[in-house]
Amino acid sequence: MRHATGHAVSVGWVEHVVAALVMTVLFAFLWRPPATAASIPEKEDRVSELAMLLGERTPSQEAIERILPTVSRFPPNESATHSLADALSACEMSSLSESSRVQLARRIYATTMGGDMTRDRLAVIVNEIQETAIRARCSPIAITAIVDSARRVARTDPKPRRNWW
Numbered sequence: 047m048r049h050a051t052g053h054a055v056s057v058g059w060v061e062h063v064v065a066a067l068v069m070t071v072l073f074a075f076l077w078r079p080p081a082t083a084a085s086i087p088e089k090e091d092r093v094s095e096l097a098m099l100l101g102e103r104t105p106s107q108e109a110i111e112r113i114l115p116t117v118s119r120f121p122p123n124e125s126a127t128h129s130l131a132d133a134l135s136a137c138e139m140s141s142l143s144e145s146s147r148v149q150l151a152r153r154i155y156a157t158t159m160g161g162d163m164t165r166d167r168l169a170v171i172v173n174e175i176q177e178t179a180i181r182a183r184c185s186p187i188a189i190t191a192i193v194d195s196a197r198r199v200a201r202t203d204p205k206p207r208r209n210w211w
Contacts, residue, residue, distance in 0.1 A: 089155065092116050096151035100139045107135035114158065114199070126198040130154070133191035137184035150178045157200040172196050 096113055099105050111131035134154075139147060153171050175196050179189045 093148060093151045093155060096154065097144065097147040100134065100147045100150060101142070101144065103138060103140055105135040105139070107131050110134050114154070126195065130192070130195035130199045133188060133195045137179060137182060137188040137192065139179075139182040139184075142178065142182050146178060146181070150175065153178075154196065154199075157196050168197075168200055172200075 092113055096110065099109050099113070108131075111127055114127045114131060139150070142150070153175050156171050157168065157175075172193055176189060176193045179192050184192070
């Protein structure tokens with residue numbers, strides 16, 4: 047198509063607009079928001095509460111058991127939660143710094159979040175939990191109970207998506 051002045055008029059912009067629209071639609075269908083984006087403030091409140099409980103001279107097993115499943119996408123079964131709460135309350139962690147207790151609480155919640163956690167990542171987190179219990183000078187029996195319970199409480203998506211693409 048030629049304009050009155052002899053210059054070619056480009057209609058290629060239509061193709062670019064259509065391509066941009068198609069890409070936007072595909073992105074909208076494939077994009078997933080982060081699993082915990084809506085609950086970050088709630089999770090941080092629960093992490094702080096758990097860290098505070100772990101800092102008590104005699105942590106309440108019932109309070110720990112009540113708070114463990116509150117932020118999880120796929121709450122652990124009751125016996126695993128009870129076992130972990132019992133193990134955590136058996137070890138006095140008040141000698142740990144507040145930041146160490148907060149990190150421990152985050153790691154404990156990480157095991158309950160499920161989703162994209164690989165076995166290797168779970169092993170690293172459980173190892174970090176174990177190291178924190180050792181630094182708190184927990185008994186070997188309590189450390190073993192904490193580690194075993196953390197592994198049992200670890201959750202994954204009960205209906206994971208397969209073949210995304």
